[in-house]
Amino acid sequence: MQERSSVDELAKRLRGELDRYSPDGKLPSSRSLVERFRVSPVTVSRALAQLAAEGLVVTRPGAGAFRAHPRAAAAPAGDTSWQEVALSADGSADLVPRTVDASGVTICLAAPPPGVLEFSGGYPHPSLQPERAMAAALARAGRRPGAWERPPLEGLPELREWFARGIGGGVTAAEVLIAAGGQTALATALRALAPPGAPVLVESPTYPGMLALARAAGLRPVPVPVDQDGVRPALLADAFRGSGARVFVCQPLFQNPTGAVLAPGRRAEVLRIAREAGAFVIEDDFIRRLAHTDSGPLPPPLAADDPDGVVVHVASLTKATSPSFRVSALAARGPVLERLRAIQVVDTFFVPRPLQEAALELVGSPAWPRHLRALSAELTTRRTAMTAALRLRLPELALPHVPSGGYHLWLRLPDGADESALTTAALRAGVAVIPGRPYFSAEPSAAHIRVSFAAVSGTADITEGVRRLRAACDEIL
Missing domain, CATH: 3.90.1150.10 (Aspartate Aminotransferase, domain 1)
Known part of the structure; x- marks a missing residue:
């Protein structure tokens, strides 16, 4: 946060001094700005990049930064009030309003x-965050043969294999898809498993981002209370019977926000109840790599104990690395895998190959x-x-x-x-x-x-x- 504040402050001060320079006039060198304002070279670089993005400065590699020519006056704002009618025109036909509350x-x-x-x-x-390890992995990834070519739509085979090994239970690379972060993977799973207007069972309390995804897809979240041992099986069974839902979203490990771990005696019960209801369980295993030193041996994912394809598993590298390192995986068995794949291809085509290559370099390095x-x-x-x-x-x-x-x-x-x-x-x-x-x-x-x-x-x-x-x-x- 201090670095971001320094960048904003320096950009503000430089913005206020631009009138001193004519268009195409050269600004002081980065070195002189570092000495004058007593900030790091990174702060200077980011502040100049911010001004360049605003169209106030032009940077020329090897030459420096220059004041940009004034931009033409912006066109008067139009009347966008018609959009309110257009966006809600079909609302009466929706069982659940598909407004997006972020x-x-x-x-x-x-x-x-x-x-x-x-x-x-x-x-x-x-x-x-492992910033040095990620930077080194990204540099190595960029030099890999074919690193900038189109990847397989399902993801790199080696990365899919790495995620499959982490899940266990006989899950194979062929049952794994690489996705662009856990939020994207959850959105794909919800769209694949429930039609608009359908109920979806959720833990209560639970992750707000998942609730937002469900509502944006026109789904109706139905709460199932959790305690210190995770979701309560009896209430889960009641919720399936009462709602007719065919999807339950849960975080069995270090649940957000309670931190609960699904108790050993409840794991099989949750899978049995879902199977008897003919329903899927979306397992959001987002935080497995953030275990504390006193956690003891971690229970395996629910997907490892599920040979029948009840569980659609979501795993991610983001929490243990960086908000910008958005690499995750979807794992599923049976016909649902093809539906997940189709939705992901339509929505995003594929995860950028350099990022997948960097993930492989990172998790395969001694630094990981x-x-x-x-x-x-x-x-x-x-x-x-x-x-x-x-x-x-x-x-x-x-x-x-x-x-x-x-x-x-x-x-x-x-x-x-x-x-x-x-x-x-x-x-x-x-x-x-x-x-x-x-x-x-x-x-x-x-x-x-x-x-x-x-x-x-x-x-x-x-x-x-x-x-x-x-x-x-x-x-x-």
Whole structure:
């Protein structure tokens, strides 16, 4: 966040000085800007790139940066009010309105203002990302023979094989498709398995991005409560009978937001209930590589215990690498695999081959297991620091479950508390948290907030963020 703020500030200052130069006039060299503003060369490069994107500056390799010629005045804005009618013209025929509400997703993706600590982030801080290993992998990938050719539509065979081995249970490379990130894979699975207007069973609470995908596809999310041991089988069976749904979406490992792991005794029950209902289970195994050091042996994916093709499995590299490293996999058995493939080809053609080659280079390098061990240790340290700080400073916020994997904690507020007011007060106090309401597809059982310990720079920021959250609670609670 500090680097991004520096870029914005430098771009603002350079923007204000452009009138000093005539069109085609040369700006000071990058070296002089580094010395004058006491910033890094990367900051200067990104600030100039920002001005170039705005059409204010032209950069010429080897020559420097120059003021661009003034642009012609923009045409007057037209009247777009007709679109409101056009977009809703067929709404009366839809069983479920297909409006797209991205608010629950953008809360997790939006960068907080400068100076605000990011307890809202959904990705590890840059210091936790394997930036050098990814850069080296990308460089090696670009030199691979055929790296810039069109890849197989299903994905590179070697990468499909790597994902299949990770799933286990006899899943083969032929049953795996490479997708462009977990969100894209979930969207493909939902479209493949349920027609518009159909109900789809979801954990409650659950990932807001999945709820948004379901509603955008015209599906009707039906909540099934979870506890510390994951989804409750008896309630799942009731939901299948009562709704007639043929799809259940779940996160059996380190569930978002509760952190729950589906208990061993419930795994077979979930598969049996779905099979008897003639339904599919979409297994979102998004966070397997973010286990903590005290997690113990991880249970295998549900797909590994499913010979009958009940499970459509989604796995991703993104959470353990970078938000921009969007490589994931869909695994399925039976006729549904061809439908998944067809939808993916129509939607995206294929995942860019250089990115797939880079993924292969990364996961096959010695740096990959080292990164996973370091990430696990650091997440454990941060989780311990945050739970200790919360229990010391905010004992009124209930923490019913301390997860052994993932990057966040799920806190229940006292009865009658206003989570929206608390998140607003927290932002004023200098810490961004996520309200619990977007995680529920129906009325929530209580007010909650989700706090991330991975998106800040370290334990000092965690301690300070909890102190600021204490100030917000003193104002609201």
